[in-house]
Amino acid sequence: MHVRSHRVRTAGRTTLSLALVSATALTTQLTLVAPAAAVLPGLTRVTSTGPSNSDWKTWQAACPADTLLIAGGGRLNGGDGQVVMDTMVPVFGATDVYSVTGREDDAPGFAGNWSITATALCARTPVGWEHAEAATVFNSSSSNTLTVSCPGGKRVLGAGVEVNGGVGQVVVDDLRPSADLSNVTFTAIEDGTGHSGQWQIRGEVVCVTPPAGLNRVTGLGVLDSTSVKSAVATCPAGQRVHGVGGEIDSGAGQVRMTAVDPISDTQVRVTAAEDQDGFTGNWAPRAYAICA
Template sequence: MRVLSHGVRAGRRFAPALGLASAMVLATQLAVVAPVAAALPGLTQVTSTGPSNSDWKTWQASCPTDSFLVAGGGRINGGGGQVVMDTMVPVFGGTDLYSVTGREDDSPGFTGDWSITATALCARPPDGWEHAESATGWDSNSSKTLTVSCPLGKRLLGVGVEVNGGLGQVVVDDLRPSADLSNVTITGIEDGTGYAAQWQLQGEVICVTAPAGLARVTGFGVFDSTPVKSAVASCPAGQRVHGVGGEIDSGAGQVRMTGIDLLSDTQVRVTAAEDEDGLASNWAPRAYAICA
């Protein structure tokens, strides 16, 4: 596992380009939401929506100058359950940002247009800021699980996942912060048609010295066979969201998380949809809000 402290952040990862070079100049909606109250000083939510088209794509939300990324999330707008959100990662360099990639599944794909919304949670330099990452090996196993832990004494705010390989045929099933916020468990599962080649699962955490009242709150969706559903986790009164997470219970690789992001500054929403073949059995989404 690699650990990076706030004093030497630069140079770990740089955001991939969009599928089309011109996409950065297409229609974009950008919103910066000022916090109501936060345990971290200067906590700010930045949300950006990229172009709507039928290409696989990456989109980012960038932190204001001189602030640190502490967490992030994303969602697919459109896609009909046929777009896999296979990368949601922090990016550090001259400007901190949170990057989200979506890919259509292998067959039949999605004939309509879709877009990505990325969200970054940023703050003035938090006490004890560190970034850690780990990865599985490369193989063709149908599922992989990885746990990434914070350095001793730190607690996580931000989480990230990247499926290397997979090409839209590997579903991120779990992005689950532990109850004590010392680690995150990440699971990737091949979809219903499988994936013959090798692939790798990479996970990341952003950790800090725990701010006041830091805790994980869970919201459960309905466990049934409804093809599209959501779950919401709400912070206790007087607290706000400092990080997000989500998972699918019993999705068997045939349910895609289409959103893991902020519904408001006090709520996290996880949305999910069955693939084009559907899933006959029951399943449910879970949302995790990291609150302080």
């Protein structure tokens, strides 16, 4: 596995340019969840849902003024396992946003309408905030794996992954923070019909000087052949979600994550669905909550 140069940014706001084009441009509507007592000052969860139609699309949730993005997640509403959520990334600028892209897979695609819900977790500037990223080279491998680490003893809060060149035929299989939260491993796999083109994955992490009590909580779904299932990770009492992650165990590219989503201040839910051809093996979703 070859990795492009690793870049690190500190808390000065620098715009990250991403080639993400929304099929429909609508004004973002935000739902702010009033923060309870939190380790990070101003910790806020912002959720926004985009239009429901049959186009590929990108949707974003934006942080309030005077806050930085620390993490985020996304969810597909509809799609019946025939839509691939191939981009879930932080975008930093004058206003930080968490951006999610969905694409219908190859023929026959999906005849119905579907939408995207994006969620941003935001806070006033955490101590030691940094952003790091890396990418694999473009190739035609059936799978690619990439690990991005936090620099200087810092620890992961948020993460993002982008599949470039996959055109809906490459599935994000892992967005997995390590047990000690020093890094995140990203894996993407070509779907059951394969992909003839070249593609890459780009991974990003948001890192901070670790607050007291920072830990990773895991929730594992049932290992069986049910076509759609979820897993939930719940923070310990007195802690709140500061970041999210998810993965599919044994999906072989024929199962795709349709939600990696902080559904409340204390829980992260990962939902996954088999593709339109189904999958004969047993598999399970796994949810990760980064709590403090």
